[in-house]
Amino acid sequence: MHLIAKPLLKWFDQFGRHSLPWQASKNSPINPYFVWLSEIMLQQTQVTTVIGYFNNFIRHFPDLTALANADEDAVLAQWAGLGYYARARNLRKCAKIVVTQYQGEFPKEIKAMIALPGIGESTAGAILSISFGQNHAILDGNVKRVLARYHQVKGHYGQSTTLKDLWHLARQYTPDTRNADYTQAIMDLGATLCTRSKPDCANCPLAAHCQAKKHGTQSEYPNLKPKKIKPMRETAMLIYRNKSGGVYLEKRPEKGIWGGLWSLVECENDAKIIAKMIAEFDTSAHIQQKLPMIKHSFTHFHLMISPIIVACTNTSKSFQSIAELKVGLPAPVKKILAQLG
DNA sequence: AAAACGGGGTA
DNA sequence: TACCCAGTTTT
Numbered sequence: 001m002h003l004i005a006k007p008l009l010k011w012f013d014q015f016g017r018h019s020l021p022w023q024a025s026k027n028s029p030i031n032p033y034f035v036w037l038s039e040i041m042l043q044q045t046q047v048t049t050v051i052g053y054f055n056n057f058i059r060h061f062p063d064l065t066a067l068a069n070a071d072e073d074a075v076l077a078q079w080a081g082l083g084y085y086a087r088a089r090n091l092r093k094c095a096k097i098v099v100t101q102y103q104g105e106f107p108k109e110i111k112a113m114i115a116l117p118g119i120g121e122s123t124a125g126a127i128l129s130i131s132f133g134q135n136h137a138i139l140d141g142n143v144k145r146v147l148a149r150y151h152q153v154k155g156h157y158g159q160s161t162t163l164k165d166l167w168h169l170a171r172q173y174t175p176d177t178r179n180a181d182y183t184q185a186i187m188d189l190g191a192t193l194c195t196r197s198k199p200d201c202a203n204c205p206l207a208a209h210c211q212a213k214k215h216g217t218q219s220e221y222p223n224l225k226p227k228k229i230k231p232m233r234e235t236a237m238l239i240y241r242n243k244s245g246g247v248y249l250e251k252r253p254e255k256g257i258w259g260g261l262w263s264l265v266e267c268e269n270d271a272k273i274i275a276k277m278i279a280e281f282d283t284s285a286h287i288q289q290k291l292p293m294i295k296h297s298f299t300h301f302h303l304m305i306s307p308i309i310v311a312c313t314n315t316s317k318s319f320q321s322i323a324e325l326k327v328g329l330p331a332p333v334k335k336i337l338a339q340l341g
Numbered sequence: 342a343a344a345a346c347g348g349g350g351t352a
Numbered sequence: 353t354a355c356c357c358a359g360t361t362t363t
Contacts, residue, residue, distance in 0.1 A: 044358095044359080044360075044361095045360080045361075046361075046362080049360095049361075081359095081360075082359085082360075083358075083359035083360040083361085084358055084359060084360085085358085085359080086358075087358095158354095158355080158356095159354095160353075160354065160355090196362090196363080197363065256357090256358085257357095257358070257359085258358095258359085259358085296359090297359090297360095298357095298358070298359060298360095299357070299358060299359075300356085300357070300358080330359080331359070331360065
């Protein structure tokens with residue numbers, strides 16, 4: 001078994017990312033709140049995108065206490081566009097727990113860390129390693145790709161045996177010296193050289209013993225998950241507008257699609273049903289304009305949205321000014337509202 | 342159009 | 353324990 005830590009750390013010292021906003025610097029020691037926040041954001045988004053969201057987020061919520069005390073809608077508003085909104089809700093829940101049950105300091109036991117909402121084994125390992133210098137293995141998407149190629153690991157990530165194999169390898173290679181740097185280094189390698197397409201093997205410090213490189217099978221690893229055909233669904237979105245241009249939005253339930261976000265009223269895209277919905281909302285309302293259909297794709301289905309502008313006079317409802325919205329909106333709703341001007 | 346990303350939830 | 357689910361960006 002060839003060790004990968006040594007060449008990897010040597011590469012990291014020269015080419016790794018050392019000045020990200022959540023990393024320690026000369027003037028600022030490591031901040032576990034920043035590390036945690038960045039790890040959660042990085043679960044779903046690339047570094048370049050996360051930087052902007054991260055800086056914005058810490059401006060609004062500079063520390064754990066600020067986040068714990070914030071309204072859920074205020075948190076979701078800053079998270080909007082990142083997707084997976086359950087994570088933003090978990091972020092706030094987690095902050096509350098750390099403030100009330102752990103005196104505002106993250107627990108330093110990995111089991112306690114994993115018990116916090118939104119933190120699993122990999123994220124817990126990364127936070128404890130980077131924040132407190134503890135020795136833990138991590139297995140994020142970058143590490144999975146590096147190890148799957150390095151050992152030509154068979155099977156896709158959806159299979160428990162594959163994940164077991166990858167965790168085994170991850171633990172095996174994780175060093176007990178410079179663990180924090182190693183954690184950052186292997187993520188950096190996956191993010192910058194060992195990329196999904198066109199890996200830069202010529203500059204890779206691990207190329208000498210990489211099985212995929214040796215056999216020219218880089219594009220076959222990691223093995224892809226067998227794909228499923230996504231069903232198509234359809235909905236009408238009613239854009240209720242009052243005379244001053246305000247729109248009527250509803251907060252969606254916590255569970256399911258766009259949980260906790262504010263969205264337009266939806267109904268079946270059928271003239272009779274739409275007419276009924278509108279009449280129930282406001283007896284004097286009428287359809288003003290039908291906008292072009294928008295297609296939005298999710299992991300499990302495609303959604304065809306027919307946006308319909310409805311002019312309203314009912315003043316008993318609460319309309320919001322589009323320009324001053326301070327709530328999280330689903331991406332297609334944001335798109336529709338942007339068209340209204 | 343397809344793939345990815347880690348954790349939570351459910352059967 | 354083994355799936356199933358979620359939203360957006362990137363390729």
